[in-house]
Amino acid sequence: MNCQRNYPWYRDWAKTFDDENVTIIGVHTPESTGEQDLAAVRAKVQEAEFHFPVVIDNDKANWDAWGNSMWPSVYLIDKRGYLRYWWYGELNWQEAGGQKLMKQRIDELLDEP
Numbered sequence: 001m002n003c004q005r006n007y008p009w010y011r012d013w014a015k016t017f018d019d020e021n022v023t024i025i026g027v028h029t030p031e032s033t034g035e036q037d038l039a040a041v042r043a044k045v046q047e048a049e050f051h052f053p054v055v056i057d058n059d060k061a062n063w064d065a066w067g068n069s070m071w072p073s074v075y076l077i078d079k080r081g082y083l084r085y086w087w088y089g090e091l092n093w094q095e096a097g098g099q100k101l102m103k104q105r106i107d108e109l110l111d112e113p
Contacts, residue, residue, distance in 0.1 A: 003072040005090045007048050009099040013106065014052050020110055021079070026054035029063040031071060074102060078109050 014024050026045070030036045036058045045054050057063055066073070069088070076085040085105045091098035 002090050004048075005092070006072050006074070006099075007050075009091055009103075010052075011049060012099075013103065014050070016103075017106065017110075022106060022110070024052040026050060026052060027057050027062050028054055029057040029060055029068070029071070074098075076102065076105055076109060079112065084109060 010024065010026065013022070017024075028035075028041050035041070038056060041054070041056055055062065066075070072089070074087040074091065075083055078084045085102065087098045087102055089098075090096075091102065
C-alpha cells in the first residue's frame with residue numbers, strides 16, 4: 001500500500017522526463033506471498049498506467065543487493081552509473097515533500113556534464 005502512494009509521482013516523472021535522458025525502472029518486491037502472483041502484478045502495472053518497465057523481484061535478490069529495509073525505496077543513479085540520492089518510504093509522508101526534492105535532484109543530475 002505504501003508504494004501505491006508514490007505512484008502519482010512515478011507517473012509524473014516518467015511523463016516529465018520522457019524526452020530527457022532519464023530511465024525509470026520499477027522494482028516490485030512483494031511483502032507477502034499474495035503479492036508474488038505475476039498476473040496480478042502485471043494487471044496492477046497496467047491499472048497504475050506505468051509506461052516504464054517493472055522488474056518482479058519475488059526472490060528478493062534485488063532487495064538484498066541494495067540492502068533495502070522498507071517499502072518503497074527510491075534511488076537516483078547519475079549518468080556515470082553512481083548512486084547519488086535515495087529516499088526511503090513514502091515520498092510525501094507527513095507532508096515531507098520528498099517528491100519535490102527528488103524531482104529537483106533529477107533536474108540537478110540532468111544538468112551535470
